[in-house]
Amino acid sequence: MGDTATTHHTKSANNGANDNQIGFKSRVSVIGSGSWGSVAAKLVAFNTLNLSSFHDEVKMWVFEETLQSGEKLTDAINRTNENVKYLPGIKLGKNVIADPDLDNAVEDANMLVFVTPHQFIDNICKSLVGKVRSDAEAISLIKGMEVKIEGPCLISTYISEQLGINCSVLMGANLANEIAEEKFSEATVGYRNNREIAEQWVQLFTTPYFMVTPVQDVEGVELCGTLKNVVAIAAGFVDGLDMGNNTKAAIIRFGLREMREFCKLLFSSVKDDTFFESCGVADVITTCFGGRNRKVAEAFARNGGKRSFDELEAEMLQGQKLQGVTTVREVYEVLRHRGLLELFPLFATVHEICSGCLPPSAIVIYSEKKNIFPV
Numbered sequence: 001m002g003d004t005a006t007t008h009h010t011k012s013a014n015n016g017a018n019d020n021q022i023g024f025k026s027r028v029s030v031i032g033s034g035s036w037g038s039v040a041a042k043l044v045a046f047n048t049l050n051l052s053s054f055h056d057e058v059k060m061w062v063f064e065e066t067l068q069s070g071e072k073l074t075d076a077i078n079r080t081n082e083n084v085k086y087l088p089g090i091k092l093g094k095n096v097i098a099d100p101d102l103d104n105a106v107e108d109a110n111m112l113v114f115v116t117p118h119q120f121i122d123n124i125c126k127s128l129v130g131k132v133r134s135d136a137e138a139i140s141l142i143k144g145m146e147v148k149i150e151g152p153c154l155i156s157t158y159i160s161e162q163l164g165i166n167c168s169v170l171m172g173a174n175l176a177n178e179i180a181e182e183k184f185s186e187a188t189v190g191y192r193n194n195r196e197i198a199e200q201w202v203q204l205f206t207t208p209y210f211m212v213t214p215v216q217d218v219e220g221v222e223l224c225g226t227l228k229n230v231v232a233i234a235a236g237f238v239d240g241l242d243m244g245n246n247t248k249a250a251i252i253r254f255g256l257r258e259m260r261e262f263c264k265l266l267f268s269s270v271k272d273d274t275f276f277e278s279c280g281v282a283d284v285i286t287t288c289f290g291g292r293n294r295k296v297a298e299a300f301a302r303n304g305g306k307r308s309f310d311e312l313e314a315e316m317l318q319g320q321k322l323q324g325v326t327t328v329r330e331v332y333e334v335l336r337h338r339g340l341l342e343l344f345p346l347f348a349t350v351h352e353i354c355s356g357c358l359p360p361s362a363i364v365i366y367s368e369k370k371n372i373f374p375v
């Protein structure tokens with residue numbers, strides 16, 4: 001742990017955070033246990049076993065459910081060391097302990113990894129108020145955003161505000177099943193102003209097959225991870241209409257341009273270089289070719305928009321959750337509220353298709369005529 005973090009530990013006030021500086025070991029909890037949540041626990045657990053500055057054990061909070069066999073998911077994970085529902089066939093590491101009790105899962109942890117679908121973060125944060133260490137550091141792997149009456153709010157900001165702790169982000173071209181199989185990938189840690197904290201997260205996640213780069217642009221990194229899911233849905237429509245690779249490449253380019261404009265609209269501080277990190281162009285590419293948002297959007301278009309995203313998601317993903325449909329609705333609300341829909345034709349069209357106002361083929365009309373931003 002770096003100096004800044006150590007000072008952090010010693011000044012803590014509540015929930016047992018009175019550790020001595022010398023010999024202090026960090027405790028990590030993972031909040032979420034879907035496919036990416038389980039891979040995150042695996043990555044982290046590999047490092048906590050191998051680095052002396054961490055306690056070995058990694059607690060992973062599980063949204064409890066009963067499997068078809070009648071066994072609780074948590075019991076099955078702890079018995080087999082696999083997330084048999086969301087990441088079957090992958091050993092997580094014996095030091096990963098699944099826990100269905102949220103309070104218990106975060107108790108004593110000073111490094112909190114948030115990785116649930118974004119639609120659930122509100123309830124999770126509300127139930128964690130007053131339960132986490134005041135000196136804890138958080139990181140969000142969640143791709144999505146909250147839209148409140150007063151405007152859009154990044155998930156990392158929401159976590160920070162609700163829990164009174166600093167929150168970094170980790171985003172990137174990270175299809176969970178590929179990293180689970182230890183195929184090489186990159187990711188980007190976005191941090192606000194404390195480089196040492198960023199280095200701790202880099203250390204905690206880096207493995208020989210997972211390369212993590214810190215970038216001082218938390219908003220840019222997080223919004224890239226959030227918005228690429230909208231572009232992935234557009235790419236899925238193109239696939240469902242059998243329009244081919246050139247059209248998909250055009251959609252990716254238009255999408256990246258709207259991502260950049262939307263990021264700068266919300267945060268003028270967002271850096272152009274961030275779009276060339278793993279969280280930017282690389283994540284757009286991988287999601288538009290191999291992601292769940294793309295896959296379900298393709299099925300939506302092949303069905304002519306007659307079967308809803310909810311229905312297709314339940315049938316095709318068996319409990320896993322899409323982020324793109326909710327995100328594009330939130331983006332649309334922000335743009336409508338500001339009278340800027342015309343400047344974001346791809347985002348607007350994707351929402352209008354998802355919500356049934358336009359047919360999937362409208363994405364073709366979009367791609368034929370749009371070049372809104374000056375290049």
Ligand SMILES: NC(=O)c1ccc[n+]([C@@H]2O[C@H](COP(=O)([O-])OP(=O)(O)OC[C@H]3O[C@@H](n4cnc5c(N)ncnc54)[C@H](O)[C@@H]3O)[C@@H](O)[C@H]2O)c1
Binds near residue numbers: 032037038062320322
């Ligand atoms: N899967 C990936 O390849 C991947 C990669 C990078 C980032 N992400 C992001 O990670 C985040 C988490 O996604 P994931 O892939 O780990 O999950 P997932 O879609 O695989 O699984 C859904 C999860 O939601 C949980 N859940 C269901 N109802 C809930 C409720 N009411 N309250 C709380 N939890 C509930 C389920 O138990 C399960 O753990 C998302 O923001 C996603 O965009 C996913």
Ligand SMILES: O=P(O)(O)OC[C@H](O)CO
Binds near residue numbers: 175291
């Ligand atoms: O499967 P998706 O569409 O949720 O995308 C997964 C990851 O975000 C890719 O980096």
